[in-house]
Amino acid sequence: MNTAENYSYNDKVQPPNIILIMADDLGYETLKSYGGESYNTPNLDKLSATGMQFQNCYSTPLCTTSRVQLMTGKYNFRNYIGFGLLDPNERTIGHAMKEAGYQTCIAGKWQLYGNEHQQELAGGRVGTLPQDAGFDTYRLWQVQDRGWRYKSPTVETFQRGLETIEDGYGPDSFVEFIETFIKENKDNPFFVYYPMCLVHDPFVPTPNTPGYQTFDPDLKVNDTTYFDDMMSYMDHQIGRIVKKVDDLGIRNNTIILFIGDNGTDRKVASRWKGQRVQGRKGYTVEAGTHVPFIANWQGTILAGQKNENLVDFTDFLPSLLDIAGTKDSWEETMDGVSFYPQLTGDPAETRDWIFCHYHPNWGKFSKKRYVQNTEWKLYEQGIFYNVKSDPNELNPVPGSQLTIEQLHIKENLQQVLNMMSNE
Template sequence: MADDLGYEALAAYGNDYNQTPHLDEMIAGGMKFENTHSMPLCTPSRVQLMTGKYNFRNYRGFGILDPKETTFGHLLKEEGYATCIVGKWQLYGNAKQRELAAGQGGSLPLEAGFDNYRLWQVKELGSRYKDPLLDSRETGIELFEGKYGPDLFVDYLESFMEKNTTKPFFAYFPMVLTHDPFEPIPSSTAFSDYDPKTRLNEPELFPDMVEHMDHLVGRIIQKVNDLGIAENTLILFIGDNGTDRDVTSTVNGVLLQGNKGYTNDLGTHVPMIAYWPGKIKAGSVNQNLIDFTDFVPTLLEASGADADSDAVFTDGISFYPQLMGNENPKNKREWVFCHYAPNWGKFAPKTFVHNTDLKLYKNGEIYLLKEDLYEKNPVKKSDLDKNSLKVIKRFEKVLKKMDS
């Protein structure tokens, strides 16, 4: 899962500049999703992704994962999977985040179902890129001078995979790329002399960071191939929310500004790719709606577990049948619901429901999504045709149900 990477940042979704050959290969050999939606901000997305629940059920505050929650780490561990997480944690909470969450602390990796980990920002901060300060299960907190954090995450992940080729494993990689600060990558001539304490933050370096993110995806796929487990390994790639607002992309000749933190399409619409040689039809395109509650039931179904068990509560719908080419309407969602209470920064809470054409906010605002990406011009019910009115009435029932 890339950090702060909206769909418009990738060439596969029309970006005219950023190059991602390894993601393009995943798409050529797998399935590209056109309508996947996250929450607009990282912690709400991560909590929803890991638990399969809408945020009004369990989101306590920014940087906080309620330790009482069951995650996909717990669930797959119960199914006999070795579990590993590398990358960004940021779910334990610092003093301020705990205060804002009414004194409630977050979770540590072991508490969240991950027996193996190398992570940035568990209890300490430090750099995530050059000279990273990382916490690993085996060695604790270490400063890696002259090293690059994203590369060290994949080093650890590769070692984990090498040790688990004969038994099932679940690896979750919430990347630190492509989040700011925008800094030189290792292949840059500026990397060796760069001091991360200067906090350089140049949006012009964003394409380089996208390139290195893609390079790491390529490393992971190559490792899976080298270990001979490609045909028994499902690889999913997603973004966690919209792109940073300091980043502007040219998409099919049109300038689009990243809208991380905001609830319009450019704040929630993220890339998604599924890759599984021999199982997923190569070059397939999926137009169906996916939201972040859908990953828990999907992963459980892929593992062979009973995703409909009374012991597992989820708001999601498994898209595993879609990966296997099953087009049964029962396997598809008609709408995406979002309860967004960020508890961070300047972003306002909002609740809404949408499909690919229409969006209804709890305050009654209606938007035509394909005509109004930034949601500048709400429309009136009287402006809608009969079919659109039926959709809005259905959305009103969804909002009422979620509010009860």
């Protein structure tokens, strides 16, 4: 198997292209490959069947908190400044890939500069614009102007500025932009980051939904009966990107990573392994933070693998640096652990725990800090749950009921909490 060093520019060998796709509000229970029973996602099913599926990937409960982690490789207590904002002093995954020699592109949802209300909540601070985050080119919804994200979307591009695409469909516009970027850069290493708008509300018709052509977004429909169609269209878009890579003959030198940014919307209930699972976006329970993560790299990642090791969103930046062969040159603090050696079958450092500092400064969500492994979860206040048997965290386990082994696990998790700043 190849190691990261094989792709170093010092050896004049081109590193693999990287496509990172992040669905919006997509919990683990929604995909068939994870046991979901409600939606058809054949393209994602195929990526999983021909790649590696991580069974224990954890986000934070909300979009901005997860995106800041992913972009910087740091836990939120180090650099989170407010909902909808990315600290402009932070160096990002875009900077890392650009400095590694990649052409960089982002399309989809930004939401990291902040609107007036978000900036006010952050004490007047502003966030980061995409061109200042290491991206050569972009087409994005919600950079500085919100507008619609689906039908007749308002988008901003580096080349053309702000525009409304009358009767267009935002997700199609983003994928077309990505397809063009891939084609133009097929002979050079490229990095595509696609933070999707789908399947975030409002729940509205897609171009494949009967009646879409006459649908008026100004009616402000938000009907969960459309969620099924939105799931299918999300999967369709992923299929388009994979097909473009296949058609250009660069699949063997392109790694595709797919994740969800947090749990499913609370208005959506899905069937999973014979059970009803209510989305818990915003909350720190399993259905709010347990998300899908699929890695596919034809010819390098062995097909059909189910990886039980823990992953969290701080792990993506060090992993991409590892893939690019430039991790040793990155001088910023990183809390993450590279999962790249796990993809290639090489000896790998794996996690015993994941940590979350969650203080979004948004809505009704209060500050919470916890650390967990695949079975046990400890909150800062000392509350201890078995998340395998109690995923909704209804029954905290008192210390008097713990075995010696379980007490040892709790002590180890407490040591991790003690290491993390609580400023």
